[in-house]
Amino acid sequence: xxxxxxxxxxxxxxxxxxxxxxxxxxxxxxxxxxxxxxxxxxxxxxxxxxxxxxxxxxxxxxxxxxxxxxxxxxxxxxxxxxxxxxxxxxxxxxxxxxxxxxxxxxxxxxxxxxxxxxxxxxxxxxxxxxxxxxxxxxx
Amino acid sequence: xxxxxxxxxxxxxxxxxxxxxxxxxxxxxxxxxxxxxxxxxxxxxxxxxxxxxxxxxxxxxxxxxxxxxxxxxxxxxxxxxxxxxxxxxxxxxxxxxxxxxxxxxxxxxxxxxxxxxxxxxxxxxxxxxxxxxxxxxxxxxxxxxxxxxxxxxxxxxxxxxxxxxxxxxxxxxxxxxxxxxxxxxxxxxxxxxxxxxxxxxxxxxxxxxxxxxxxxxxxxxxxxxxxxxxxxxxxxxxxxxxxxxxxxxxxxxxxxxxxxxxxxxxxxxx
Numbered sequence: 001x002x003x004x005x006x007x008x009x010x011x012x013x014x015x016x017x018x019x020x021x022x023x024x025x026x027x028x029x030x031x032x033x034x035x036x037x038x039x040x041x042x043x044x045x046x047x048x049x050x051x052x053x054x055x056x057x058x059x060x061x062x063x064x065x066x067x068x069x070x071x072x073x074x075x076x077x078x079x080x081x082x083x084x085x086x087x088x089x090x091x092x093x094x095x096x097x098x099x100x101x102x103x104x105x106x107x108x109x110x111x112x113x114x115x116x117x118x119x120x121x122x123x124x125x126x127x128x129x130x131x132x133x134x135x136x137x138x139x
Numbered sequence: 140x141x142x143x144x145x146x147x148x149x150x151x152x153x154x155x156x157x158x159x160x161x162x163x164x165x166x167x168x169x170x171x172x173x174x175x176x177x178x179x180x181x182x183x184x185x186x187x188x189x190x191x192x193x194x195x196x197x198x199x200x201x202x203x204x205x206x207x208x209x210x211x212x213x214x215x216x217x218x219x220x221x222x223x224x225x226x227x228x229x230x231x232x233x234x235x236x237x238x239x240x241x242x243x244x245x246x247x248x249x250x251x252x253x254x255x256x257x258x259x260x261x262x263x264x265x266x267x268x269x270x271x272x273x274x275x276x277x278x279x280x281x282x283x284x285x286x287x288x289x290x291x292x293x294x295x296x297x298x299x300x301x302x303x304x305x306x307x308x309x310x311x312x313x314x315x316x317x318x319x320x321x322x323x324x325x326x327x328x329x330x331x332x333x334x335x336x337x338x339x340x341x342x343x344x345x346x347x348x349x350x351x352x353x354x355x356x357x358x359x360x361x362x363x364x365x366x367x368x369x370x371x372x373x374x375x376x377x378x379x380x381x382x383x384x385x386x387x388x389x390x391x392x393x394x395x396x397x398x399x400x401x402x403x404x405x406x407x408x409x
Contacts, residue, residue: 010171015159022151030144056179059171068201069276070187073364077190087201089179090186094205101217101280105224108387112228115391119402 006059014054020047034114034124038107045103049096056089068093182209187364193350197358198273198366206278207369211344215323218376221383222316228390229313234401235393237308243300254296261289269377273366279373283380290385294392302389309389312382319378326371330354344368 020043027040058065066083068090074080114124121129185194186201198204206214245251269282293301327344333354334341340352346367348355356367 006171015155018155018158022155026148026151029147054171056175057171058175059173061173067276068183070199070201073199074187077188080184080188084180084183087183089175090182090201090205091176091179093202094210097202097206097278097280098213098217102220105221108391109224109227109231111391112231116231119398 003059017047017051032125032127034117038110038114049099052092052096056092058088060086193348196346196366197364198369199364200273200276203272203278203369207372208346218379225383225386228387232390232401235397236400238397239303241300243298245297250296254292258289261285269373272373273364273369279376280380282377286381287384291388294388299392309386312386316379316382319375322375323372326368
C-alpha cells in the first residue's frame with residue numbers, strides 16, 4: 001500500500017517538474033524582457049537538477065532510505081553491506097553539485113551581459129532594442 | 140505575435156503531455172525502485188572501507204569522496220570554469236574604477252545591528268560546513284556559498300563602501316583566488332613529488348594508497364577521519380568560492396560613478 005502511494009506521489013511530482021520545465025521554456029522563448037528570460041532559465045536548470053536527483057532515489061522495503069553519509073565509522077563489513085542496500089544513489093547528487101556550480105558561473109556572466117545591454121540601450125526588452133532602444137515597452 | 144505565442148504554448152503543453160505519458164507507461168525511467176546504479180553501489184561500499192584499503196578514500200560522506208577523490212579532475216576543471224566566468228565579467232566591465240570616498244549610505248541602525256549579530260553565526264556555520272565536508276553533508280562549495288552570503292548582506296545593508304573600508308578590492312580577491320587554485324594544484328601533485336623523491340610509482344590527484352603505489356595522504360587527524368586530500372581541497376575550495384562570489388557581487392553592484400568610465404571607453408572603441 002505504502003509503495004503504491006510513494007509511486008503515485010513521485011509521478012505527480014515528476015509531472016509537476018515537467019510542467020515547470022514547460023513554463024520555463026515558454027518564458028525563455030516568448031517573453032521580450034531579458035530579466036524574465038533569465039529568471040526562466042534559472043527555473044529551467046533547477047527543475048532539471050531536481051529531476052536528476054529524483055532518478056537517484058530508491059525505495060527500501062520496511063525502512064526509510066538513508067542519505068549517502070555514514071553516521072559513524074563502520075565496525076564490520078556487514079554494516080557496509082547493509083548501508084549499500086539502504087542509502088540512495090550518491091552519483092546523481094555529485095553530478096548535480098557540479099552542474100549547479102557551472103550553471104552559477106554561466107549565470108554570473110549572463111547577468112553581467114544583461115547589465116551591459118541595459119547600460120547601452122536603456123532597456124532590457126529585446127523588442128525595444130530592435131527598434132533602436134530608449135522607448136519603453138510595457139510587457 | 141499573439142498567434143505565435145498561442146502556438147508556442149500549445150506545442151509546449153503537447154510536450155508535457157507526451158513526456159508524462161512516456162513516464163507513466165513505466166520502464167523508460169527508473170524512479171523510486173529498490174535498484175540503483177551499480178556504480179553508485181560500489182561508491183557507497185568503498186567510500187569508507189578499511190578492509191579494502193586500496194579502493195577507499197576514508198571519507199564518511201560519499202558525495203564528497205566522489206567529488207574530490209574518485210572524480211577529482213572534473214571538480215578541478217569546474218573550479219577553473221568559475222574562475223573563467225569571473226574573468227569574463229571583468230572583460231565585460233573593463234575600464235571601471237573603484238572609488239573609495241563616496242558618501243556611504245545604508246539601511247537603518249536596527250538592520251545594521253541585526254546584521255552584526257548574524258554575521259559571526261554565518262561565518263562559524265560556513266567554516267563548519269567546509270571543514271566537516273568529509274564527515275557530514277556539505278563541502279567546500281556549499282561552505283563558500285554560505286560565506287558569500289555575508290558579502291551580499293554587507294552590500295545590501297551597509298553599502299559597497301563598507302566592503303572597500305574593510306580592505307576588499309576585486310583585484311586583491313582575484314589574486315587570492317589564483318593563489319588558492321595554485322594551492323589546489325600543489326595538493327594534487329604532492330603525491331607525485333613524493334613518489335619522484337622516493338623513486339616509486341604515484342599518480343596526480345592520488346589520495347590513498349593504490350595497488351602499485353604505497354603513497355597516501357594523512358587519513359586521520361588524531362581520531363577524526365581527515366580523508367586525506369579531501370580536507371585540504373575543501374578548505375581551498377571554500378576560499379575560492381567565497382572570493383569568487385564576492386568578486387562577482389562587487390562587480391555587479393558597482394555604482395554609476397564607478398562604471399561611467401567603463402562605458403565611455405567602450406563607446407570610443409565602437
